[in-house]
Amino acid sequence: MGCASSAPQQAEDYASGDPASPQPDSPTKSPPKPSAQEDNGPPGRTTSMENNRRRSVAHQSPEIDAGPVDTTFDEAKVGSLSRHGIAPTRGASGVTSKAKINQDRGVVCWPFNGSYNEALLCIFDGHGMQGERVSEWCMQQIPGRLEAERALLKDDPAACLQKVVPEMDKTLLNHPKLASVARGAGTTSNILYCNGNKLWAACCGDSRAVMGRVTSSGLQAVNLSNDHKPDLPVERARIEAAGGVVSAAGPRGLPPSRVWVNGRVGLAMSRSLGDGEAKTHGVTADPEVQMFDLNPIKDGEKMGDKFVIVASDGIWEFISSQQACDIVNKHSNAHSASAELVKTAEQRWREEEGSYRDDITCIVAFLPFLEDRDVGGDDDVVVQGGADYGQIEIDLGEQQQADGSSPAGARIKNPGWGASNQEPGNDDDDEGEQFVKRRLSVAAQPPPDGWDKDMDA
Template identity: 35%
Template sequence: MVAGKTEVATDPSSKEAQRMVASNGSVTLPQPASGYTMRYAFISQRGFYPDSPDKSNQDAALAEENLGGNSGMHLFGVFDGHGEMGTECARFVQDKLPANVCSDPALLVASPADALTAAMLSTNSQLHAAPIDDSLSGTTACSMVVAGRKLYVANVGDSRAVLAERSERQGEGLVACELSMDQTPFRPDECLRVLKAGARVLTLDQLEGLKDPGMACWTNEADCDGDPPRLWSPMGMYPGTAFTRSIGDQAAESIGVVADPEVTITQLSPAHQFVVLASDGVWEFITSQQAVDMVARFDNPYDAAKALVAQAYKLWLQKETRTDDITAVVLFLDWQQDNEQQSQQQQQQAPLRQHELVRTPSKNEQASSVAVNAVAGL
């Protein structure tokens, strides 16, 4: 990991880790062979929990430069822990994932997408074997490898990666392009997959008999009124996860909660201005487009990440009596001028969207005939 960066977060008992963890300002990574310079920063803000004032930050951020000794290849990630051992689970993945991505050097160079997938699954197995009780605890994981002019994003859970893309069709504004898709019961394909695996999908009101359990009283997040659909075992009132994929959560694997990531590849061009990776503490009350509009106001990623986290924190306090842990990684792409001119010519000839879902469903995912192929826009 980058010296002086994520190491600050590895001691969850420290008061600093309980409040905020941040990169040392904006970090610059030249990518001369690819025609741009990357600048990145991250902020992780501990949530406000009135009933648990000493609760540690269960989020973690990752920045690993020159992955596996490969110049110009870098790994970034956001991990949102949950459950009693959520902090330990998020830190475990933060610590183990880089080495696992690099465990097969030839595969990493030949196919970063496959290397990310294998690393997610092996990290999940390692967590199960570790002296951490992950039966009802785990973490989401949204990880991204930057390799030259390609972005490889692997996602499990409801953290998210968003790319800001300049669109001539909409003037000089930036358009938010989601490089991952939240894996929750709100997605029909994911809901069907876990139902076929034996899960009960119910809100808390349905589980407690306050609403008809036979009715899908939610169709999207705006309709759930703070009571989202959750996954429950047919054997009892657990695990209650509001997501359909994660690392850890052993007890939920029997009802379809898997660590198999959805992976996308994006071909970068000078039309792409920056990337935001963030935990759902950001996305709960901020849309992808709103995040892009906010980040675009700043000329460095540190101030952008700080403002995004602060706005998310403010919105939580306006709408709830608490806040979630909130983490954002922001990466600016500063293109050389000749590449900018070339991009403007290309925009007039072809659409800019170049995102591709590259991985076929695993054995676990094939329980649903629609599986991951319904990822919109990919």
């Protein structure tokens, strides 16, 4: 099943790692035009003309200010929005902020696997140099690969997720065009597979999923996934057994705990897809899978499971699970709930970090939203939520890097892999160095062996 603006592919393409073009070579390029096999439907939608045994719809999280986008589901039930990050830069007028490439990818696949009674809610939060290519590839490839395991997905969803996610990681690390990128860049992955009143959460990294449950004592946040930090006892034991070094988190979690490989790769999570160099030292793509029975609030009742949220750490950095549930609970419309959640996170970043903001993406689904019926027709439909915005074609400063000039970072010094293509700042900027240690997901320069010169091969 395809996502974004690519044409849907057959299941065997996913298994063989067929080369994709998940991200433009430059953020200033326009998205690719539809191929001859695609029919130009409504804005934001691409319909495959191929006969495809999978019948699903995918909707990518649009930029929050992209304007109206075409969706095939009721936004009162499901809402999904994204907000690109910003990074500080010093110009003639002083310190300003410029847009970073948005490395987050969110996607709602519903109906999924040929049924309105099944859905995928996925967040992929890329990190490192060109990490957006890794998260985009995962968004495009993983849903279709899960559908290719249709029998296993039906019989044992947990086993299917535990099988497919590591397999896709291996495919990524051996991809003819992405392997060199994925050696030093990666992505989180949080996949919620919903089937009727059961939900499976498969998590790698620190993108979190939460459920809002109404109890006799009020609204309660129930975490559906755990943040995979390197200093958690189970994670630390695995990493140290493989020869990795784990540094502890500082006060209030800053700087974060990190995995160090050969003294230079400081990855702020213990599970991810990609990050090939760290994979030799205990970082794993094996997802932690948990199953939950959903009990949606029935007509005439007041208690039960009300909604689920899955979001990148741009939400969770300054908003707790309970606070997020309290924000969403004020709304009866999932789209407006996701908008307030993103805007609140944006405001918290402004208050705490000023001219820096991480990418922010969330999906909100009010329960119940599934329907017990199959999909009619034979084609996948791919809905792109704001393609130009999802790939940050709005660009407020990346062209300066593309043409060789360097936007000096007021608070970023020597950012390396974790800077989303930001250039090094001033060498005498100690605050920038501390910023790198405090915030970036990967805090190190790539090794001087030339591997990064082959990123676009």
